[in-house]
Amino acid sequence: TYIIGQPCVDIKDRACVDECPVDCIYEGKRMLYIQPDECVDCGACEPVCPVEAIYYEDDLPEDQSEYYDVNVKFFDDLGMPGGAAKLGVIDSDHPLVAALPPQNG
Ligand code: F3S
Numbered sequence: 250t251y252i253i254g255q256p257c258v259d260i261k262d263r264a265c266v267d268e269c270p271v272d273c274i275y276e277g278k279r280m281l282y283i284q285p286d287e288c289v290d291c292g293a294c295e296p297v298c299p300v301e302a303i304y305y306e307d308d309l310p311e312d313q314s315e316y317y318d319v320n321v322k323f324f325d326d327l328g329m330p331g332g333a334a335k336l337g338v339i340d341s342d343h344p345l346v347a348a349l350p351p352q353n354g
């Protein structure tokens with residue numbers, strides 16, 4: 250799967266959402282998350298993120314290794330919704346993200 254990392258937090262550019270052929274990039278309060286079982290590894294999202302927040306799982310920088318779990322566990326309750334558009338903004342974040350200080354500017 251592909252993983253969204255910390256640079257997305259408080260940025261949420263959403264360019265990635267338009268590229269995903271299976272609509273598996275879901276919007277939380279402070280960042281977006283890729284549903285690992287719905288992602289087909291097409292890689293279309295990765296080059297369009299202006300802050301380079303998207304990585305193939307094997308290419309996650311070491312200082313962001315916890316973002317694998319951040320993406321996967323965000324879906325513990327949501328499961329496989331089968332498309333992000335119909336859900337809109339989900340009113341939560343992974344606890345690690347929720348606890349971060351403001352990342353803008
Ligand atoms: Fe976030 Fe980049 Fe997508 S900032 S919303 S991962 S385009």
Ligand code: F3S
Nearest residue numbers: 269288289291292294
């Ligand atoms: Fe979608 Fe990116 Fe996966 S475009 S299918 S989330 S690699």
